[in-house]
Amino acid sequence: MATAPRRPPFRPLTRLWRVLSGDTGWKGIAGQLVFAGLLAWLVSDIVINARANLQAQHIASGFGFLAGTAGFSVNQALIRYSEADTYLRVFEVGLLNTLLVSIIGIVFATLIGFAVALGRLSPNWLLARLSGGYVEIIRNLPLLFQLLFWYLAVLAALPNPRQSLSVFGVAFLNNRGFVVPHMEPQQGAGVFVVAILAAIAASLVMMAYARRRLYRHGERLRVWPFALALLIGLPLLGIVLFGVPVSFDVPVLRGFNFTGGTRVTPELVALTIALSTYTAAFIAEIVRGGLLAVPKGQMEAGASLGLSRPAILRLVIIPQAMRLILPPLTNQYLNLTKNSSLAVAIGYPDLFSVFAGTTLSQTGQAVEIIAMTMAVYLAISLVTSALMNAYGWHLDRSQRA
Amino acid sequence: MSGDDTIFVRETLAPARKAPVVTTGIIGFLRTRLFNSPLNIVLTFASAALLWIVLEPTIRFLFVDAVWKGADRTACLADQAGHPVGACWPFIQAKFTQLTYGFYPEDQRWRANLTFALAALLLAPLLVPKIPGKTLNAGLFFIAFPFLAFFLLRGGGLDGFAFYWLAELFGVAWTPSLTRFWLDFSLTTTVVTAAAVWLWGGWLNGRRAGIVTALTFAGIALVIEALQLDRGGLPVVDTRQWGGLLVTLVVSITGIVASMPVGIALALGRTSRIPLLRIFSIAFIEFWRGVPLITVLFFATYMLPLFLPGDFTIDALVRVLVGIALFAGAYNAEVIRGGLLAIPRGQREAANALGLSYWKTTGLIVLPQALRHVIPALVNSFIALFKDTTLVLIVAIFDLLGQLRAAFADPTWATPTTLFTGFAFTGIIYWVGCFAMSRYSLFVERRLNAHRNT
Numbered sequence: 001m002a003t004a005p006r007r008p009p010f011r012p013l014t015r016l017w018r019v020l021s022g023d024t025g026w027k028g029i030a031g032q033l034v035f036a037g038l039l040a041w042l043v044s045d046i047v048i049n050a051r052a053n054l055q056a057q058h059i060a061s062g063f064g065f066l067a068g069t070a071g072f073s074v075n076q077a078l079i080r081y082s083e084a085d086t087y088l089r090v091f092e093v094g095l096l097n098t099l100l101v102s103i104i105g106i107v108f109a110t111l112i113g114f115a116v117a118l119g120r121l122s123p124n125w126l127l128a129r130l131s132g133g134y135v136e137i138i139r140n141l142p143l144l145f146q147l148l149f150w151y152l153a154v155l156a157a158l159p160n161p162r163q164s165l166s167v168f169g170v171a172f173l174n175n176r177g178f179v180v181p182h183m184e185p186q187q188g189a190g191v192f193v194v195a196i197l198a199a200i201a202a203s204l205v206m207m208a209y210a211r212r213r214l215y216r217h218g219e220r221l222r223v224w225p226f227a228l229a230l231l232i233g234l235p236l237l238g239i240v241l242f243g244v245p246v247s248f249d250v251p252v253l254r255g256f257n258f259t260g261g262t263r264v265t266p267e268l269v270a271l272t273i274a275l276s277t278y279t280a281a282f283i284a285e286i287v288r289g290g291l292l293a294v295p296k297g298q299m300e301a302g303a304s305l306g307l308s309r310p311a312i313l314r315l316v317i318i319p320q321a322m323r324l325i326l327p328p329l330t331n332q333y334l335n336l337t338k339n340s341s342l343a344v345a346i347g348y349p350d351l352f353s354v355f356a357g358t359t360l361s362q363t364g365q366a367v368e369i370i371a372m373t374m375a376v377y378l379a380i381s382l383v384t385s386a387l388m389n390a391y392g393w394h395l396d397r398s399q400r401a
Numbered sequence: 402m403s404g405d406d407t408i409f410v411r412e413t414l415a416p417a418r419k420a421p422v423v424t425t426g427i428i429g430f431l432r433t434r435l436f437n438s439p440l441n442i443v444l445t446f447a448s449a450a451l452l453w454i455v456l457e458p459t460i461r462f463l464f465v466d467a468v469w470k471g472a473d474r475t476a477c478l479a480d481q482a483g484h485p486v487g488a489c490w491p492f493i494q495a496k497f498t499q500l501t502y503g504f505y506p507e508d509q510r511w512r513a514n515l516t517f518a519l520a521a522l523l524l525a526p527l528l529v530p531k532i533p534g535k536t537l538n539a540g541l542f543f544i545a546f547p548f549l550a551f552f553l554l555r556g557g558g559l560d561g562f563a564f565y566w567l568a569e570l571f572g573v574a575w576t577p578s579l580t581r582f583w584l585d586f587s588l589t590t591t592v593v594t595a596a597a598v599w600l601w602g603g604w605l606n607g608r609r610a611g612i613v614t615a616l617t618f619a620g621i622a623l624v625i626e627a628l629q630l631d632r633g634g635l636p637v638v639d640t641r642q643w644g645g646l647l648v649t650l651v652v653s654i655t656g657i658v659a660s661m662p663v664g665i666a667l668a669l670g671r672t673s674r675i676p677l678l679r680i681f682s683i684a685f686i687e688f689w690r691g692v693p694l695i696t697v698l699f700f701a702t703y704m705l706p707l708f709l710p711g712d713f714t715i716d717a718l719v720r721v722l723v724g725i726a727l728f729a730g731a732y733n734a735e736v737i738r739g740g741l742l743a744i745p746r747g748q749r750e751a752a753n754a755l756g757l758s759y760w761k762t763t764g765l766i767v768l769p770q771a772l773r774h775v776i777p778a779l780v781n782s783f784i785a786l787f788k789d790t791t792l793v794l795i796v797a798i799f800d801l802l803g804q805l806r807a808a809f810a811d812p813t814w815a816t817p818t819t820l821f822t823g824f825a826f827t828g829i830i831y832w833v834g835c836f837a838m839s840r841y842s843l844f845v846e847r848r849l850n851a852h853r854n855t
Contacts, residue, residue, distance in 0.1 A: 022675035032677040039681070046708040053707045124441045125434035126448040140835035141828055142788035145802055149828070152809070153820040338693035345795055356699055366703040374692045374700070381691035 050367065057364070065363045066091070072358055074349045076265055087359050094351035095376065101271050101350060102337040108276035109336060110329075113283025120288050131284070138281035144342055146278055151270035151346045161257050170250050176257070178264040182249040188238060192245035195238040196231075203227035267348035271340065279336045283329060290325035291317065323395055330388050334381055341377070351376060462487035462818075463825060477816040488822045489814070496808040500827070503644015503799055509556075512635065513647050516550050520654065528841065530848065543658050549624060554643070554651070558634030559625070563589040582631045590618040640718040644799040646830070648718075652790040652800065656725045657783050663730025668737035669763065682734070689731035694792050697724045702796045721793050729786045736778045740771035773849070780842035784835050791831075801827055 021028035054061055066088040073083050078096045081089055119131035138146070156175055159165065164172035164179070172179045203223075210221040239245065251261030294317050302312035341352035356373045360366060423429040435445045466487030468477050475481050477489035493500075502513055523542040526532045560577035561568075562585040568575045575581070597614040601607030628634055643651070670682030689697070701724030702717070709715060744767050752762040772779075794803035805823050808814070 020676060022673065022678075024675065028675050032675060035677055035681075049710055050707045053711055056711060122444065123434065123437070124444045124448070125430070126452070127444050130448050130452060136836065137832070140784075140832045140839065142791040142802070142831055144791040144794070145824070145828060145831060148802070148806065149824045152806075153824055156820070157817070341693040341695045342792070342795075344695065352693070352695060356696065360699075360703065366707060370696060370700050370704055374696050377693055377696065378688065378691040382687070 054367075059364050061365075061367065063368055065365050065368070068363070070359070070362075072362070074354055076268065076349055087355075087363070090359055091351070091355050091372070094349060094354040097349050097354075098337070098340055098343075098351040101268060101275065101340050101343065101348070102333075104272050105275040105279065105336050105340065106333050108272065109279035109283055109332070112276060112280035114287055116280060116284035117287035117291070120284065121291060135281045135284055138277055139285075143274060143278050143339055144345060147270060147274040147342055147346060150273050151266065155266045155270050161253065164253070164258075170248075171261075172251060172253075172258060175266065176263070177266045178269050179251040179258045179261045180264060181251065182260065182262040183246045184249055185246055186244060188242035189245040191238045191242045192235055195234040199230045199234040202230050265348070267343070267346050270346060271343050271348050274342075275336055275339060278339075279332055282332050282335075286325055286328045286332065287321075290321040293324050294320045327388055327392060330384060334384055337380055338377055462821065473813050474816050474819075477814075477818060486816070486818055488825060489816055489818050490822065492808075492814045492816075492819050492822055493826045495814065496804075496811075496823075499808060500645045500801060500804050502647050503804055504642045505638060505644070505647065506642065509636065509638055512553050512556075512638075516553050517650070519546065519549065519553075520650070543661070545620075547655065547658055550651075550654075552624075552628055552630060552634060554638065554647075555640065556635035556637040558630045558632065561585045563592075579631055586618075586622065586625075590615065593618070640716050643718070645804040646801045648793070648798060648800040648803075649787075649790050651718075652722065652725060652793060652798075653783075653787045655722050656729050656786050656790070659722070659726035660729035660733050660786070663726060664733025664737050665768070667730060667734035668741055671734065671738055672741050686731045686734050689728050690735070694725075694728055694789050695795055697728045698792060698796045700724060717796075718798060721796060721798060725786070725790070725793075729782065732782050732785070733779065736775050736782055737771065739778065740775035741767065743774055744770050776849070777842040777846040780838055780845070784838045784842075787834060787838070788831070801830065 021032075024031075051061075067086050069083075070085055070087050070090045071083050074081055074090070074093055076097060077093045078100060079089075079093060081093050116131045116134055119127045120135070122128050122131075158173060158175040161172070161174045161176055164174040166172055170181050203226075206223045206227055210223045213219050213221050249260045251258040298316050298320065299312055302316040303309075307315065340350055343350040344353040344357050347353065352373060356369055360369045363369070422432065424433055436442050464487075466485055467490055468482055468486055468488070469490050471477060471489075471491035473491075474489075476491055477486050479486050498507075498510075502510055505513055520542075523538065523546055527535065527538050527542055532538075559582070561575065561582055564585045565575055565577075565582075594611050594614045598604060598607040598611035601610040625631055667682045667686055670678045671686065673679050673682075698721055701720040705720050705723070706715065748766055748770065749762055752766045757765070790800060791802045793800050794806065799807060805827050809820060809823060
């Protein structure tokens, strides 16, 4: 009979000592003390120098400047902003613009990226080569180069408003930007949104119930016709009962420019194109790698179970590939967000451009402003990677079980 | 046995079977890869159309409709050329020196050319695996070349050597003179050589190290003599006059060279068991990786001067180089850490069993293997660095892209196609650089994974 192994003796102080010294004894502790001393000296030196320099330049440190009046205009603001607003308001406007371009960019980058990845994996030789060419060309050119190319060369070469390129007569592309119809909510809008949400919720519940039935009793319930009917019918009912939810304000050419509609600035257009096409090339490689990494046997095993090809992709391949794709994909989303700060090169009013650019040059509060800007990007990065780590941990556990 | 009637002999040939569908050759290729299903036929035609839409105007622009000769913008106007004008190559010819050297003085450009040539001469053999002497070659390229390039490109001389700096540090007056310089140099040589001998374990074991050190100093003396660093050196060219491809290469090569030690140190720190070192490395790496490069450049441009003593000025290019080296170092650290983690524990344990110290284990056993593992990933991060050098134009340092932008502002060359011509030219330069590096990374990867037969 085997006896239970003897438990190691409990010696908390020894353990603490080992952890603190990193198993290197006195030498480790002494080294760390020296290192800490050096760091402290460096930091104190920096603080003393910075204080002296700021005093010499007559710049008051602190965040008091945020309450000051900005006095400059911003050509795109999602929230109400005027020149009389404070620098804090500028910060908010810039942050929202950064988030706006990041989200639009992420959506387009994902769509293009997945399409190109599928194209590269396609059995069609020409399509595969074409997609490969896209990736190789875009990936090997600097992003700033592409951004300037779109902004200075392509968008500037577009015709003036009078000769705009018309998109079905409702949206117009010209060298002053992209004029699109403006949506104005009417009184039925609230009901319309509620109807859509309710239809989505009901469909999800039905699908969950059907899956439960399938797993518990092996019955297949045909729910998609009902879901489709709900998704179309409920909002339609809302329109019939409460009127059209939105009215479109279609832009019209008057004189030399368009009136009505919303103008998407050329800066935003260029930035979105550059960011999404650039990131898409990287996303395509990630998706392709993920799909190729799923062993061939998985596909064959699915086929031998009698699953159809779409079902194999949906139930077997994609869930496994997603595990490999998701972490680097998130990384690319973060890169896109960080790269959106290149906006400063073309004058799109993102956080970096209006805050670390204009506000910095007006107030001279370099330390506070750059620290705040860095903190924003750092916070976005750290929160996202923390979520990703949690997800990875969750995956690890579910795979081990 | 007679059974003639049961023997069946066929009197006519069996009908020939239909030839199998060709799956080889061009026809087979068309059949299996391009036109094998209705969907694929549609895709093939759509792709071909797309390819035509993109390629035809590009080729027309770059070659067919291009203007090759001219003195100013009039040559590139449609009514002058008599046909729709594509690329305006005279613009590139006129701006070529600006795009390559920036405003580097014309009579000094041989220095930039010499530096380019030296870099190519040292780099080429480093990239071919078959050529021996990698240690010496790498040492020359990564350590000696940056110093040489500094004195070549910037100019200026040396007032003294190690003892001069010591005197400076302790506030001892030192009037530079030729004899003092060479006295200082020979003293430094003696002390460092003696130290090398002593460190490598006395005369018996360390004499080799001593000889190598002495030879290195002899080489340094030769360079000093050749560039006359002891007599003021070459005329100083301020970094504000640098520009174009020169700055792009200076920034990327300095970034690559300087980010390696930073990356190795941070990776070792992050894998170390000493808590303070590990925490510091993690914080440092995550900080730099979490912020965009532009904020780093702004940090270097606006905040670094504030952190230094008031009378201490630091060159704008150097500030940017520091920022880029730290930024790239953090990314390299993560790559190298991956390599360190991939080395089996047994390697370190075996080295410990032989009685090697931590530094010898790391330097002789673990790091060489780890670095070899991650060469492809490192090259990829170098590609990213090369592309990121374009960002320096935002802090008013005119690299290739910055000079291009400046060249666009010249009214003598303002034509409708100038912009596209400029972008085509610089785009080709950037693309060739990045593509070559990525192919090289693939080549190394295949070589490293040759045993896996993939």
